[in-house]
Amino acid sequence: xxxxxxxxxxxxxxxxxxxxxxxxxxxxxxxxxxxxxxxxxxxxxxxxxxxxxxxxxxxxxxxxxxxxxxxxxxxxxxxxxxxxxxxxxxxxxxxxxxxxxxxxxxxxxxxxxxxxxxxxxxxxxxxxxxxxxxxxxxxxxxxxxxxxxxxxxxxxxxxxxxxxxxxxxxxxxxxxxxxxxxxxxxxxxxxxxxxxxxxxxxxxxxxxxxxxxxxxxxxxxxxxxxxxxxxxxxxx
Amino acid sequence: xxxxxxxxxxxxxxxxxxxxxxxxxxxxxxxxxxxxxxxxxxxxxxxxxxxxxxxxxxxxxxxxxxxxxxxxxxxxxxxxxxxxxxxxxxxxxxxxxxxxxxxxxxxxxxxxxxxxxxxxxxxxxxxxxxxxxxxxxxxxxxxxxxxxxxxxxxxxxxxxxxxxxxxxxxxxxxxxxxxxxxxxxxxxxxxxxxxxxxxxxxxxxxxxxxxxxxxxxxxxxxxxxxxx
Numbered sequence: 495x496x497x498x499x500x501x502x503x504x505x506x507x508x509x510x511x512x513x514x515x516x517x518x519x520x521x522x523x524x525x526x527x528x529x530x531x532x533x534x535x536x537x538x539x540x541x542x543x544x545x546x547x548x549x550x551x552x553x554x555x556x557x558x559x560x561x562x563x564x565x566x567x568x569x570x571x572x573x574x575x576x577x578x579x580x581x582x583x584x585x586x587x588x589x590x591x592x593x594x595x596x597x598x599x600x601x602x603x604x605x606x607x608x609x610x611x612x613x614x615x616x617x618x619x620x621x622x623x624x625x626x627x628x629x630x631x632x633x634x635x636x637x638x639x640x641x642x643x644x645x646x647x648x649x650x651x652x653x654x655x656x657x658x659x660x661x662x663x664x665x666x667x668x669x670x671x672x673x674x675x676x677x678x679x680x681x682x683x684x685x686x687x688x689x690x691x692x693x694x695x696x697x698x699x700x701x702x703x704x705x706x707x708x709x710x711x712x713x714x715x716x717x718x719x720x721x722x723x724x725x726x727x728x729x730x
Numbered sequence: 731x732x733x734x735x736x737x738x739x740x741x742x743x744x745x746x747x748x749x750x751x752x753x754x755x756x757x758x759x760x761x762x763x764x765x766x767x768x769x770x771x772x773x774x775x776x777x778x779x780x781x782x783x784x785x786x787x788x789x790x791x792x793x794x795x796x797x798x799x800x801x802x803x804x805x806x807x808x809x810x811x812x813x814x815x816x817x818x819x820x821x822x823x824x825x826x827x828x829x830x831x832x833x834x835x836x837x838x839x840x841x842x843x844x845x846x847x848x849x850x851x852x853x854x855x856x857x858x859x860x861x862x863x864x865x866x867x868x869x870x871x872x873x874x875x876x877x878x879x880x881x882x883x884x885x886x887x888x889x890x891x892x893x894x895x896x897x898x899x900x901x902x903x904x905x906x907x908x909x910x911x912x913x914x915x916x917x918x919x920x921x922x923x924x925x926x927x928x929x930x931x932x933x934x935x936x937x938x939x940x941x942x943x944x945x946x947x948x949x950x951x952x953x954x955x956x957x958x
Binding site for chain 1: 802804805807810811813814883886889891893894896904907908914915919926930931935938
């Protein structure tokens, strides 16, 4: 038994399953912030990326956005915005974590959507124009459907990274599943650390599977989905 | 109460920086060491795995799938799994850091080598190049821009991730960020957060530029930049 037995005992302890520090409550906190950050990032990153991709302009900007996004660690963003958030009277935890997650999710969504739209076969764009389509129609009826696998895959990969990184919020007194890992480290309780890691990993895998399923349903038939290997990515 | 106290403090105390230049230098060295080992080991492993993927095409999907899973495990969770086994050792930090370089590097190495023009490979074979010489003298040099593009991404990513290893007792410049977080209500704390963050970003940009320079030196025949 030993260590894994202790982990099992941790999970089967009824105290872990109720109250504000219980697994359901912590999971819910984790999901809430992740969804919020991903949706805000998508809402702000996708429209300009699609428009720039449609005009096939701003390639340099795209490269700059990704490089900057990659150079600033999420951990540093969370740490940096904690004192700023306190000074602005926004409190601990939530907003610094949100900002870090936003900064993590927006750049890859922006770049991949840009690449997806601007990579649509020029011959198709040409023929759509020849058929008299306006810019809006072209974007809505040709470019976005054709680029949809790339766009959705970029949202999925970003969402997965957001769920993974939301763990770091626990360092700045926010809740979520990272709480177990950080508290476990603080009290040198390896069982709690391990259990927390396991919960986060399960949630990450669940997010990946759920969004992959969704992707398969949304992408028009006849267009293939995109693998992670083809995307701009960013580790957490 | 602590929160109310924070607003009266200056955000950066410059004197602290001058007094701790030695500590900062030491942290930069540790940061570079952790990054260097991670990218070096990651590159060696990725080369082997890429050669396997190129030789047996069917293995490419499982390899990217497996490294993709490694890539999606959050660093904090990965450390959580490793600490009970390998403790707070440098091995724990490096296993995590190396894991995150693999997907990026393999993707670029395979794309780079697979992207070498078939006509060039054919010509080299016609000139009597065996598989080993073909790889070392033709394919690898021609794929170098794409491979270095991968090394750049892996290096910049790793420099960011090293800061997280402060939670398991390493961290390089992340040490200042973590210690600053524990003192976030004071000027000494915010100063350390800013120092850790700014130095880590500067390090990432400097390493990226150094690799761009290396690429220019290593590929004198091609002055064009590889697509990232």
